[in-house]
Amino acid sequence: MKYSEKKVNYDLNSFPFSVEAKRISKTLKLNNEFSKVISAGRARILFNSSRLLAKFNRELSFFNSKDSLKPFKVSLKEAEEAYQSATYLAGWADKLNFVINFRGGNELRQYLNEDGKPLGIVAVEIKNKFPLLSFVKNVFPALACGNSVAITENGNNSATLILKKFLEESGLPINTILFAEEKNLTEKIKYFKNPLLINQLSFLDDYPLNDAVFQCVKKIIYPEYNTYQSINVFIQEGQKKQFIKKLEISLSKLIYGNPFSENTDIGDLLFRKEKEDFL
DSSP states (O other): OOGGGSOOOOOGGGSSSOOOOOBOOTTOOOOOGGGGSOHHHHHHHHHHHHHHHHHTHHHHHHHHHHHHTOOHHHHHHHHHHHHHHHHHHHHHTTOHHHHHHSTTTHHHHTTBOTTSOBOSEEEEEOOSSOHHHHHHHHHHHHHHTTOEEEEEESOOSHHHHHHHHHHHHTTOOTTSEEEOOGGGOOTTSEEESSOOOOOGGGGGGGSOHHHHHHHHIIIIIOTTOOSHHHHHHHIIIIIHHHHHHHHHHHHHHHHHSSOOOTTOOHHHHHHHHHHHHHO
């Protein structure tokens, strides 16, 4: 029997954790105590919940398949991707001072005020086709920045309830994440209907391809190389591979708002960018 053909049958009521979710009141009385938790404490909570995600990945994949009507094997892959994203965000939860000043840190900076403090409450939407990934890519960044979360639509699915319980079992204060109808949201809540990837490359649209690459290098990699001649000299000095690698890393930072390692493949980044846009 192939791995993907193994029978999987889990009952929501028999899951190790209680998944009863408290519904939000009309006045949106969320628990804002989480914003007072130090960054290291937020990182610990996200790390612990990501470990639970890895431990119960088959059970979570089963419920993800029920919610999104996907094959179980596909849900397993999504669970692995969700775990990697959750672990990554947990690692950056205690480094927000760096992210705020980082050139490509918009993925997390959008959940913060201009002074670097949490927005307080962030409203997000969970996608029907990607409940697991939507939760991790919307809720986890908001929590990493110290915000409470109001899930406005499609949040009452099994995968969302389980992930919420994982976070609470890991130390997240009760009622930090609640469910609400969009009509109940107040004007004070910054509403993220979709995960935002701020495109910092928009300034390149007005340039031909070669000029766009030059502008990218000029603004990002080596600002002191402000002429075509100096860039050509840099390449001719036998550092072409280093130049290309720095360009790839800088583009990946701009696309994702995250500092990837030097082993990151730009082709893989672009593929993942297309997938995130689809989400």
